[in-house]
Amino acid sequence: MKKAVFLMEPFSCPSCVKKIENALAGTNGVQQVKVLFHSDKVRVQFDDAVVTASELQELVEKLGYPVLSQKVV
């Protein structure tokens, strides 16, 4: 079990939050997603045997939200 925190470009609409949350939550291996609208962060708990942090980052970026940095704990 790992935790990744993505620092995003400033969010502009609360609807982006839902979008990212739904997309990540529907991904295999993802246990918990939290999008922090006010701090421009996405926190994900995931099983690193199933999916990698880079794959998750790719997914978020594909939705149209650039990731500034990534931190995995």
Added chain:
Amino acid sequence: MNAKQTVQITAISAILLGIAIALHISGWHDARQLILIVSTLLAGTPIAIKAFKAIRMKSFSIELLVTIAVIGALFIGEYVESAAVTFLFLFGAMLEIRTMEKTRSSLKALTDLTPLEARVMRDGETLTIPVDNVKLGDRVIIRSGEKVPVDGQILSGSANLNEAAITGESVPASKTLEDQVFSGTIVDQGYIEVHAERVGDDTTFARIIELVEEAQETKSKTEKFLERFANIYTPSIVVLSILVYLFTRNIEMTLTFLVIACPGALVISAPVSIVAGIGNGARNGVLIKGGEVMEQLAKIDTVVFDKTGTLTRGRPEVTDIHVIGMEKEELLRLTAEAEMISEHHLGQTIVREAKKRTIHLANQPKDTEVIKGNGILATIDGKRLAIGNRKLMEAQAIPIHTEIESYAAKREKEGNTAIFVSISREIAGIISIADNIRPEAADAIAKLRKNGIKQLIMLTGDNRYTAKLVGEQLGLDAVYSELFPEDKVAAVQRLKEQGHRVAMAGDGINDAPAIATADIGLSMGEGGTDIAMETADIVLMADRLDQFSHAYALAKTTVRNMKQNTFFAVVTVMLLLLGVLLGKVFLASGMLVHEVSVLLVILNAIRLIRYTSDKPLKQNKREVITDESKVAL
């Protein structure tokens, strides 16, 4: 699309609009129209893309309304309107993000204090490594001007530390051997080596940031209401605009109505105030856990305090040393040397005081005898000492003169415990010990009262006499003493049943049940114990009561700010819609006013960041704002 591209597109469409104006003046009508269409399409595309994405998420968005309106404007040949609206919308959104950032700047200022590098000693070598690579048990070195990268105990050295990141207190704290230091604090002056006990995301500092981030996400009741409102509002505006069209058969007015009705300012009016308010708290050492807590806190009318550790410092201190025919330091040294063997907390207080004054305790006490509940006997340096209460002196047949007795009685009346020290069967002095009231308590209580708290009550497990004294000194409304934790819960419960809104402030551990029972629970952070930080709604990081009075004033101001914003947003939209229906407001000008109103709402919230409870905010903002919206029309 990222932020940079948005800026570029906005800039290009601004240039195109400028060219269009030039062409208009020089009379090139066709070229002007072409440029306007290009500008509309350029600036309109990102808006349309966003609108489309939102539809796929099954949510109505302001972008959708704008897109419909722009397509409509292009359709009826209103190119000036379409170009102006798309530009204004993009430009407004950009400014919005920029100013929104400001409302979060308090938290940003905190996170910027996150240490990045650490200097550790491994195998006799000093290495500089990223802070994430520090391991538990590492020996970390911190020099003047550097940030402490871990939580831990000082192994050697001493320093003055600026602990503002944790406590909001900017006066440096002096720390030395065995003292606890925290990640995120800065060594002002000195050199320390620290044993890493908590690293990375486990440090107090990292947990504070995480708690504040989460607090800003938890929505207040007003926010939840506004979101539900927006969900009904947007579709009903679509229906209304169809009605407008059916009645007026005026497509331009219908489109204007549609765009102007967007609830932009309304939706952000509450969250921006809350985020700015929570940020202000965090910077001043108060963790307020969310918008709902903020709203509740503003409504509190009764505050219940625990005594020990909340109104008082929670640990006894030597308040006075009275000597008869010898030096104070000498008396303290002899007493402390004898008390080295004592396990009683008053004895330990004397030893601590001697160490604090850097008195060297060299002599071992001989022939010691502990007389339980009364004191101790010991021989130091060939002198026979008896240290304890009156009973001990009587039992040892040591005479107490009247003036000494009256001095002791006076000290006791003031809330101290008087400890008699006799050397070779003669009273040599009296050491007074008390659990002092926090120096800021009286001020904080006065401020709470001034800001609208009606009742201040103290609950304590301590004896009646001490409790009454503290209550009188602080001017509390009621004092209940000799209570058990469950009695405190019952007392809070009773107050709630009487219809009061109750905040309970305690030290977080033994008061936890009462804190949980109250409408708002506050705990002293004590440098960040887990229980204190997790159970309470509000945590005072520096254990200072003036942080509480600040938090209360801040909550009231934040809620007022939120109401101003909501009121202003509603009035603006209503006036604009009225203007549209009366044919006074058009698409571009309406959009301009709309964007300005959003910015004003954000700017109003930004005032909260600099809010200090010493100087109350002016309350006439509401009138000023409504006037401005009339002017803008």
